[in-house]
Amino acid sequence: MAIGVFDSGVGGLTVLRALRAALPDRDFVYLGDTARLPYGTKSAASVVRYAGQAADALVARGLSCLVIACNTASAVALPALRARYAPLPVLGVLEPGAAAACAVTRSGRIAVLATEGTVRAGAYERAIRALRADATVTAAACPLFVALAEEGWTGGQVVELVAQRYLEPLLTARPAPDVLLLGCTHFPVLAGAIAQVAGAGLTIVDSAATTARAVCGILGVADGRAHGRGTLRLLATDDVGRFARVGATFLREPIDPAAVELIDLAG
Numbered sequence: 671m672a673i674g675v676f677d678s679g680v681g682g683l684t685v686l687r688a689l690r691a692a693l694p695d696r697d698f699v700y701l702g703d704t705a706r707l708p709y710g711t712k713s714a715a716s717v718v719r720y721a722g723q724a725a726d727a728l729v730a731r732g733l734s735c736l737v738i739a740c741n742t743a744s745a746v747a748l749p750a751l752r753a754r755y756a757p758l759p760v761l762g763v764l765e766p767g768a769a770a771a772c773a774v775t776r777s778g779r780i781a782v783l784a785t786e787g788t789v790r791a792g793a794y795e796r797a798i799r800a801l802r803a804d805a806t807v808t809a810a811a812c813p814l815f816v817a818l819a820e821e822g823w824t825g826g827q828v829v830e831l832v833a834q835r836y837l838e839p840l841l842t843a844r845p846a847p848d849v850l851l852l853g854c855t856h857f858p859v860l861a862g863a864i865a866q867v868a869g870a871g872l873t874i875v876d877s878a879a880t881t882a883r884a885v886c887g888i889l890g891v892a893d894g895r896a897h898g899r900g901t902l903r904l905l906a907t908d909d910v911g912r913f914a915r916v917g918a919t920f921l922r923e924p925i926d927p928a929a930v931e932l933i934d935l936a937g
Protein backbone atom coordinates (compact mmCIF):
# COMPACT_ATOMS: atom_id res chain seq x y z
CA MET A 671 0.00 0.00 0.00
CA ALA A 672 1.14 3.52 -0.79
CA ILE A 673 2.17 6.27 1.59
CA GLY A 674 -0.33 9.13 1.24
CA VAL A 675 0.97 12.69 1.39
CA PHE A 676 -1.34 15.65 1.53
CA ASP A 677 -0.82 19.40 1.31
CA SER A 678 -2.90 22.44 0.45
CA GLY A 679 -0.90 22.73 -2.77
CA VAL A 680 2.55 22.12 -4.17
CA GLY A 681 4.54 23.09 -1.05
CA GLY A 682 4.28 19.61 0.44
CA LEU A 683 6.34 18.35 -2.49
CA THR A 684 9.39 19.49 -0.44
CA VAL A 685 8.35 16.91 2.16
CA LEU A 686 7.55 14.31 -0.51
CA ARG A 687 11.04 14.76 -1.93
CA ALA A 688 12.61 13.93 1.43
CA LEU A 689 10.24 10.99 1.88
CA ARG A 690 11.08 9.51 -1.51
CA ALA A 691 14.81 9.93 -0.84
CA ALA A 692 14.44 8.07 2.45
CA LEU A 693 12.06 5.41 1.11
CA PRO A 694 12.96 4.95 -2.57
CA ASP A 695 11.20 1.62 -3.00
CA ARG A 696 7.87 2.78 -1.58
CA ASP A 697 4.87 3.88 -3.61
CA PHE A 698 3.57 7.38 -2.91
CA VAL A 699 0.33 9.16 -3.69
CA TYR A 700 0.39 12.94 -3.26
CA LEU A 701 -2.64 15.20 -3.19
CA GLY A 702 -2.36 18.97 -3.50
CA ASP A 703 -5.63 20.77 -2.79
CA THR A 704 -4.66 23.57 -5.16
CA ALA A 705 -8.27 24.65 -5.74
CA ARG A 706 -8.47 25.81 -2.13
CA LEU A 707 -4.92 27.02 -1.49
CA PRO A 708 -4.01 28.92 0.63
CA TYR A 709 -5.07 27.20 3.83
CA GLY A 710 -2.85 29.50 5.86
CA THR A 711 -5.23 32.45 5.74
CA LYS A 712 -8.43 30.44 6.29
CA SER A 713 -10.26 29.79 9.56
CA ALA A 714 -9.44 26.64 11.52
CA ALA A 715 -12.96 25.34 10.84
CA SER A 716 -12.47 25.58 7.06
CA VAL A 717 -9.04 23.97 7.20
CA VAL A 718 -10.37 21.07 9.30
CA ARG A 719 -13.13 20.52 6.73
CA TYR A 720 -10.82 20.77 3.69
CA ALA A 721 -8.18 18.53 5.27
CA GLY A 722 -10.82 15.94 6.15
CA GLN A 723 -12.10 15.80 2.58
CA ALA A 724 -8.60 15.57 1.14
CA ALA A 725 -7.55 12.89 3.62
CA ASP A 726 -10.73 10.90 2.87
CA ALA A 727 -9.84 10.89 -0.84
CA LEU A 728 -6.36 9.55 -0.10
CA VAL A 729 -7.36 7.02 2.54
CA ALA A 730 -10.00 5.61 0.14
CA ARG A 731 -7.11 4.55 -2.11
CA GLY A 732 -5.64 2.33 0.61
CA LEU A 733 -2.62 3.63 2.52
CA SER A 734 0.07 2.28 4.83
CA CYS A 735 0.52 5.73 6.36
CA LEU A 736 -0.83 9.26 5.86
CA VAL A 737 1.47 12.27 6.07
CA ILE A 738 -0.13 15.69 6.53
CA ALA A 739 2.63 17.64 4.78
CA CYS A 740 0.91 20.96 5.45
CA ASN A 741 1.84 22.88 8.56
CA THR A 742 -1.48 24.69 8.78
CA ALA A 743 -3.50 21.47 8.46
CA SER A 744 -1.14 19.75 10.92
CA ALA A 745 -1.66 22.63 13.36
CA VAL A 746 -5.44 22.49 13.40
CA ALA A 747 -6.63 19.13 12.00
CA LEU A 748 -4.15 16.44 13.10
CA PRO A 749 -5.95 15.16 16.23
CA ALA A 750 -9.26 14.87 14.33
CA LEU A 751 -7.60 13.03 11.43
CA ARG A 752 -5.74 10.66 13.77
CA ALA A 753 -8.96 9.80 15.54
CA ARG A 754 -10.89 9.37 12.27
CA TYR A 755 -8.47 6.91 10.63
CA ALA A 756 -7.06 4.98 13.62
CA PRO A 757 -5.26 2.58 13.53
CA LEU A 758 -3.79 4.03 10.29
CA PRO A 759 -0.67 5.99 11.26
CA VAL A 760 -1.27 9.70 10.58
CA LEU A 761 1.71 12.00 10.86
CA GLY A 762 1.94 15.78 10.75
CA VAL A 763 4.98 17.96 10.11
CA LEU A 764 4.91 20.01 13.32
CA GLU A 765 6.40 17.47 15.71
CA PRO A 766 9.21 16.59 13.26
CA GLY A 767 9.82 20.32 12.69
CA ALA A 768 9.95 20.94 16.42
CA ALA A 769 12.37 18.02 16.79
CA ALA A 770 14.62 19.46 14.06
CA ALA A 771 14.72 22.85 15.81
CA CYS A 772 15.33 21.37 19.27
CA ALA A 773 18.15 19.21 17.90
CA VAL A 774 20.19 22.23 16.83
CA THR A 775 19.32 25.04 19.25
CA ARG A 776 21.83 25.76 21.97
CA SER A 777 20.12 28.68 23.67
CA GLY A 778 16.59 27.25 23.39
CA ARG A 779 15.44 30.43 21.65
CA ILE A 780 13.66 29.43 18.48
CA ALA A 781 11.98 31.67 15.90
CA VAL A 782 9.27 30.13 13.73
CA LEU A 783 8.15 31.44 10.35
CA ALA A 784 4.73 30.09 9.36
CA THR A 785 1.28 30.96 8.01
CA GLU A 786 -1.26 33.03 9.93
CA GLY A 787 -3.25 29.90 10.75
CA THR A 788 -0.26 28.01 12.15
CA VAL A 789 0.86 31.00 14.22
CA ARG A 790 -2.68 31.58 15.52
CA ALA A 791 -2.99 27.93 16.57
CA GLY A 792 0.20 28.21 18.69
CA ALA A 793 0.97 24.64 17.66
CA TYR A 794 4.71 25.03 17.18
CA GLU A 795 5.07 26.60 20.61
CA ARG A 796 3.35 23.57 22.13
CA ALA A 797 5.31 21.03 20.06
CA ILE A 798 8.65 22.70 20.86
CA ARG A 799 7.91 23.09 24.58
CA ALA A 800 6.86 19.45 24.76
CA LEU A 801 10.44 18.60 23.75
CA ARG A 802 12.21 21.40 25.59
CA ALA A 803 10.22 22.95 28.39
CA ASP A 804 12.53 25.97 28.81
CA ALA A 805 12.40 26.95 25.11
CA THR A 806 11.46 30.49 24.14
CA VAL A 807 9.47 30.46 20.93
CA THR A 808 8.62 33.50 18.83
CA ALA A 809 6.51 33.05 15.72
CA ALA A 810 5.88 35.33 12.76
CA ALA A 811 3.23 34.93 10.07
CA CYS A 812 4.72 35.37 6.59
CA PRO A 813 1.81 34.99 4.14
CA LEU A 814 3.57 36.76 1.26
CA PHE A 815 6.25 34.05 1.19
CA VAL A 816 3.59 31.59 -0.02
CA ALA A 817 2.67 33.84 -2.96
CA LEU A 818 6.34 34.46 -3.83
CA ALA A 819 7.16 30.75 -3.80
CA GLU A 820 4.09 29.96 -5.91
CA GLU A 821 5.23 32.60 -8.39
CA GLY A 822 8.65 30.96 -8.61
CA TRP A 823 10.30 34.03 -7.07
CA THR A 824 12.65 32.15 -4.81
CA GLY A 825 15.41 34.76 -4.53
CA GLY A 826 16.45 38.28 -5.44
CA GLN A 827 15.70 41.77 -4.26
CA VAL A 828 11.93 41.49 -3.80
CA VAL A 829 12.13 38.27 -1.79
CA GLU A 830 14.91 39.69 0.38
CA LEU A 831 12.95 42.90 1.05
CA VAL A 832 9.90 40.88 2.10
CA ALA A 833 12.11 38.65 4.25
CA GLN A 834 13.70 41.72 5.89
CA ARG A 835 10.27 43.06 6.77
CA TYR A 836 9.10 39.77 8.26
CA LEU A 837 12.34 38.88 10.01
CA GLU A 838 13.17 42.29 11.51
CA PRO A 839 11.21 41.84 14.77
CA LEU A 840 12.69 38.38 15.22
CA LEU A 841 16.24 39.47 14.48
CA THR A 842 16.12 42.51 16.74
CA ALA A 843 14.53 40.61 19.66
CA ARG A 844 16.82 40.30 22.70
CA PRO A 845 17.95 37.75 23.60
CA ALA A 846 18.19 36.76 19.95
CA PRO A 847 17.07 33.36 18.67
CA ASP A 848 19.71 30.94 17.39
CA VAL A 849 17.38 28.81 15.24
CA LEU A 850 14.94 29.80 12.54
CA LEU A 851 12.38 27.10 11.87
CA LEU A 852 10.67 27.22 8.48
CA GLY A 853 7.21 26.16 9.64
CA CYS A 854 5.49 26.22 6.27
CA THR A 855 5.85 23.89 3.31
CA HIS A 856 6.50 26.76 0.89
CA PHE A 857 9.39 28.34 2.75
CA PRO A 858 12.24 25.83 2.09
CA VAL A 859 12.45 27.00 -1.55
CA LEU A 860 13.12 30.53 -0.20
CA ALA A 861 15.72 29.31 2.30
CA GLY A 862 18.65 30.89 0.42
CA ALA A 863 17.10 34.37 0.47
CA ILE A 864 15.92 33.95 4.07
CA ALA A 865 19.44 32.89 5.11
CA GLN A 866 20.88 35.92 3.36
CA VAL A 867 18.71 38.21 5.49
CA ALA A 868 18.97 36.16 8.69
CA GLY A 869 22.78 36.22 8.71
CA ALA A 870 25.23 33.66 10.02
CA GLY A 871 24.03 33.64 13.63
CA LEU A 872 20.85 31.75 12.84
CA THR A 873 20.64 28.09 11.86
CA ILE A 874 17.76 27.47 9.46
CA VAL A 875 15.86 24.18 9.74
CA ASP A 876 12.70 22.71 8.27
CA SER A 877 10.67 19.59 8.89
CA ALA A 878 11.23 17.61 5.66
CA ALA A 879 14.13 15.36 6.72
CA THR A 880 12.84 14.75 10.26
CA THR A 881 9.37 13.93 8.88
CA ALA A 882 10.96 11.35 6.56
CA ARG A 883 12.83 9.84 9.51
CA ALA A 884 9.61 9.70 11.55
CA VAL A 885 7.82 7.87 8.72
CA CYS A 886 10.72 5.39 8.46
CA GLY A 887 10.32 4.82 12.21
CA ILE A 888 6.59 4.21 11.90
CA LEU A 889 7.02 1.80 9.00
CA GLY A 890 9.92 0.08 10.73
CA VAL A 891 12.40 0.57 7.89
CA ALA A 892 15.89 2.01 7.93
CA ASP A 893 16.25 5.42 6.28
CA GLY A 894 17.47 5.16 2.66
CA ARG A 895 18.62 1.55 2.91
CA ALA A 896 16.10 0.25 0.37
CA HIS A 897 16.84 -0.14 -3.31
CA GLY A 898 14.63 0.19 -6.34
CA ARG A 899 12.16 2.78 -7.41
CA GLY A 900 8.69 3.11 -6.00
CA THR A 901 5.89 4.71 -7.98
CA LEU A 902 4.50 8.23 -7.57
CA ARG A 903 0.93 9.30 -8.28
CA LEU A 904 0.16 12.99 -8.22
CA LEU A 905 -3.35 14.34 -7.66
CA ALA A 906 -4.50 17.97 -7.70
CA THR A 907 -7.85 19.67 -7.28
CA ASP A 908 -7.20 22.42 -9.85
CA ASP A 909 -5.27 23.15 -13.07
CA VAL A 910 -2.83 20.25 -13.49
CA GLY A 911 -0.65 22.32 -15.81
CA ARG A 912 0.01 24.88 -13.11
CA PHE A 913 0.54 22.12 -10.53
CA ALA A 914 3.21 20.57 -12.77
CA ARG A 915 4.91 23.85 -13.60
CA VAL A 916 5.02 25.31 -10.08
CA GLY A 917 5.44 21.93 -8.40
CA ALA A 918 8.67 21.19 -10.26
CA THR A 919 10.45 23.92 -8.23
CA PHE A 920 9.38 22.24 -4.99
CA LEU A 921 10.01 18.63 -6.04
CA ARG A 922 13.23 19.68 -7.79
CA GLU A 923 12.44 17.49 -10.77
CA PRO A 924 10.25 17.95 -13.84
CA ILE A 925 6.58 16.98 -13.52
CA ASP A 926 4.64 15.84 -16.58
CA PRO A 927 1.20 17.56 -16.46
CA ALA A 928 -0.29 14.52 -18.23
CA ALA A 929 0.74 12.43 -15.21
CA VAL A 930 -1.19 14.62 -12.76
CA GLU A 931 -4.76 13.48 -12.09
CA LEU A 932 -7.43 16.13 -11.51
CA ILE A 933 -9.80 15.18 -8.71
CA ASP A 934 -12.81 16.88 -7.19
CA LEU A 935 -13.28 17.07 -3.43
CA ALA A 936 -16.94 17.43 -2.57
CA GLY A 937 -18.11 20.50 -0.65
Ligand code: DGL
Nearest residue numbers: 678708709710741742855
Ligand atom coordinates in the same frame (compact mmCIF):
# COMPACT_ATOMS: atom_id res chain seq x y z
N1 DGL B 1 0.86 24.29 3.04
C1 DGL B 1 0.73 25.47 3.84
C2 DGL B 1 1.50 25.29 5.16
O1 DGL B 1 2.46 24.55 5.23
C3 DGL B 1 1.23 26.70 3.13
C4 DGL B 1 0.36 27.14 1.99
C5 DGL B 1 -1.04 27.51 2.40
O2 DGL B 1 -1.23 28.54 3.09
O3 DGL B 1 -1.93 26.75 2.05
O4 DGL B 1 1.15 25.88 6.13
